[in-house]
Amino acid sequence: MAKKEPLVNTSEFDIGDFVEAPAFANFEHSFKGIIEKIYEHALLVMITENDPVDDATVVEYNRRAITRMSETKILVKTENPAPRELPEEDVEEDVSSEEKN
Secondary structure (H helix, E strand, O other), X not given: OOOOOOOXXXXXXXXXXXXXXXXXXXXXXXXXXXXXXXXXXXXXXXXXXXXXXHHHHHHHOOOEEEEEHHHOEEEEOOOOOOOOOOXXXXXXXXXXXXXXX
């Protein structure tokens, strides 16, 4: 059974962050891109900047790569991150405190 993506983003990454990822597989150099999706321990990055030597690999990967969070470095944080959902426990506490007022 495939693992689902996490319900709550608890990482330092946000969709839209501009990041740098190290070379892996057929890549000879690191590349830069924008986070499109966040998984439990990985990121889907749309590649926007790469070394010309890696152009064929980038095209083969359809300009996207899955990178490990632990190896990916944030270069520029997005100014408009997607809202993070609160865990159900926190939502219940917020609702009960509003009802008391």
